[in-house]
Amino acid sequence: MSQVSQRKRIYKAKLIRYLQDYKNIIVVTAQHVGSHQLQLVRQELRGRAVVLMGKNTMIRMVLREFVETNPSFEKFIPLVRGNCGFVFTNEDVKVIRDVITSNRIQATARPGVFAPNDVTVPAGPTGLDPGQTSFFQALNIATKIFKGQIEITTKVYLIKKGDKVGNSECALLNKLDIKPFEYGLEVASIFSEGAAFSPDVLDLTANDLVKKFFSAVRVTAALGLRIGIPNIASIPHSFSNAFRKLLSVSVQSDYTFEAAASFKEYFADPAAYKLAHGGVEEPVDAAGEKQEEKEQEPEEDDAESSEGGVCGMFGSDSDSDSD
Incomplete structure (x- = not known):
């Protein structure tokens, strides 16, 4: 019993030291991972991170005592579940995550195992x-x-x-x-400076964050406009909608205000407005005039031909004179 208690005291001291010395904790699951494969991971992480495995009951007991003086680790206790282990590091979490997930070993299928892939x-x-x-x-x-x-x-x-x-x-x-099948340590979650989050967050880029931010802004603005409660995202849209309503009233009536003056001037005389504001007067289409002249010329030709036809039937003046 004394040896077991001694091992527990050593493990408790080691876990508390890791919790105090490292700011990032990667929670990993070790399904179908052997001791040899785990040793290979430790060798690759040597000098950058440390791997600690243990019984969940022992880890929870140590964490509950540690939380009394460090309340920020209270969110870490629910992460201790299943066949899990911990990777403590002060390095870039994404780099350490890639090292952990890259170490995989092919394995034969065993009865009763759930297939991780097709x-x-x-x-x-x-x-x-x-x-x-x-x-x-x-x-x-x-x-x-x-x-x-x-x-x-x-x-x-x-x-x-x-x-x-x-x-x-x-x-x-x-x-x-x-x-x-391929087996290796799987990253389940990450705990960093009092916050727990999914490993998928590490793959987000700056563009992804900007897209999500503006998506949230659009939803907030739409919600504010729908329920009639203004917020910082909906106020610009409210001003724009109000201005369009005032402008429509001004255009359809004699009422005017400074911002609507230019619009009313344009609707009153679009050509004059364009000239007054740097527009160019539309040139007369010479080709169109020539086309109109050409359309008029056939009418004159038709009239002459009709007159000639009448003279042809009854004879010309010269013919009558000769007779």
């Missing part, structure tokens, strides 16, 4: 002898015998993400020597 079996030769055809038939996988071995004819979608892996799927993947 699993497919490619079409082609399997290297198995024809005596094992019944195994594929039990899984409804189309095969054929080619050059003395079993060949899968079409791509097989074996397991969907989130489904529980069965014994038959495991046996097939093991026969084909396929390691479909």
Whole structure:
């Protein structure tokens, strides 16, 4: 018992020292992560961060005592759940996160495990002898015998993400020597300077923050206009709407005010307004005038031709004189 108590005191002192020395804590989950893989992560983070694993009951007990003198860590206690560990660092959290998530190891499928990703079996030769055809038939996988071995004819979608892996799927993947899954430390949440947030926040850029800010401003302005309660975002729109209403009243009546004078002047005489404010008078379209002259000329030609036609029927004056 004395040795167990001594180990607990050492662990408690280590955890409290880490909580005091480091401002950033990355909470990671360690599902299907072995001690060798965890050691590789520790080696990559050496000098930049420290990894601490432990029992959740022990960690919560230490945190409750620590919160009495450091209330800002009260939000950290709910993050301690499941098979989790902690990475303490004072470096850039995003860089440390990338180091943690990049260390992954391929693993075989095991019965009863929930698939972290879709699993497919490619079409082609399997290297198995024809005596094992019944195994594929039990899984409804189309095969054929080619050059003395079993060949899968079409791509097989074996397991969907989130489904529980069965014994038959495991046996097939093991026969084909396929390691479909990759396991490693997964970042669950981040605690920094009294605030807890999702790791997705680390991927936000300045443009994303600006878009979200203006989206919130538009929603706030729309809400203020809808319920009739002005706020700093809706006031410019309220002034604009009020000005348009006053302007419409001024244009349709004799009432005027300084801001509406230019609008009324334009509606009264648009051409004069353009000339008075630097506009250019529209030139007369010479081509249009010529076109009108051309349209008038055929009428005169038609009249002359009609007169000539009458003279042709009864003879010209010269012909009558000669007669």
